[in-house]
Amino acid sequence: MNPPRNLLDEIYFPVSWGDMDALGHVNNTVYFRYFENIRTEWLRKQGCQITLNGASRGPVAVDAYCQFLLPVVYPADLKLTMLGGEPGRSSFETYYELQDANRSDCIYSKGTSRIVWVDYEKGSSIPLPKEIRELLPPAS
Numbered sequence: 001m002n003p004p005r006n007l008l009d010e011i012y013f014p015v016s017w018g019d020m021d022a023l024g025h026v027n028n029t030v031y032f033r034y035f036e037n038i039r040t041e042w043l044r045k046q047g048c049q050i051t052l053n054g055a056s057r058g059p060v061a062v063d064a065y066c067q068f069l070l071p072v073v074y075p076a077d078l079k080l081t082m083l084g085g086e087p088g089r090s091s092f093e094t095y096y097e098l099q100d101a102n103r104s105d106c107i108y109s110k111g112t113s114r115i116v117w118v119d120y121e122k123g124s125s126i127p128l129p130k131e132i133r134e135l136l137p138p139a140s
Contacts, residue, residue, distance in 0.1 A: 004137035005083035005095055009042040012101050015076045025071035031109050032064055035096045038082045039113065046132060057126055060118045062091075066111040077101035078108070084136045090125035091116040092136050 021027035039061070049055040072078065079101040085093035094113050100106035119126050 003085055004140070005085050006135060006137050007081070008084045008094070008135065009038055009045075009082045011038055011041070011080050013078055013080070015072055015074050015078060017074055019072075020074050025073050028066070028068060031066045031068070031098065031111065034078075034080055034098060035064065035066070035082075035094075035111050035113060036061075038080050038096070039094060039115070042082060046135070048129075048132075056121055057117065057119050059115050061113045062116050064111065064113040066096075066109055068109050070106065070108045072098075072108050086139045087128050087133050087136045088139075090118075090127055092128065092132075 015026060019026045019030045043059055049058055077100070079099050081097045081099075083095040083097075085095065091114055094115060096109075096111040096113075097107060098109045098111075100108070117126050117128050117132075118124065
């Protein structure tokens with residue numbers, strides 16, 4: 001049984017020719033870039049400063065995982081979904097599913113990453129902002 005998860009964001013986009021590798025499919029490193037793009041855009045939409053330009057605190061991804069299920073081959077239209085898991089004191093898990101935009105039964109990959117809120121100057125974790133916590137499923 002999966003832990004509770006809330007839908008945070010969903011995007012649609014075409015595969016770029018430059019995402020391909022010599023084997024003729026999307027390179028495995030690109031999946032992590034897809035996950036990063038949806039995550040940083042979602043954080044930006046929430047009003048989070050995702051660069052250190054004057055920010056004293058904010059989100060940091062502390063790990064990333066991807067399970068490659070099927071190769072993505074150009075041309076393809078993709079749908080990427082990001083879900084948020086139950087919050088801890090200073091962190092929460094994000095979950096990703098990459099699928100064919102035209103076929104919901106065609107799942108290319110699934111992944112996760114843990115996001116921790118950090119005081120950049122002190123280099124230590126701090127409590128999640130209330131605005132972010134409210135978008136996640138209630139802690140059990």
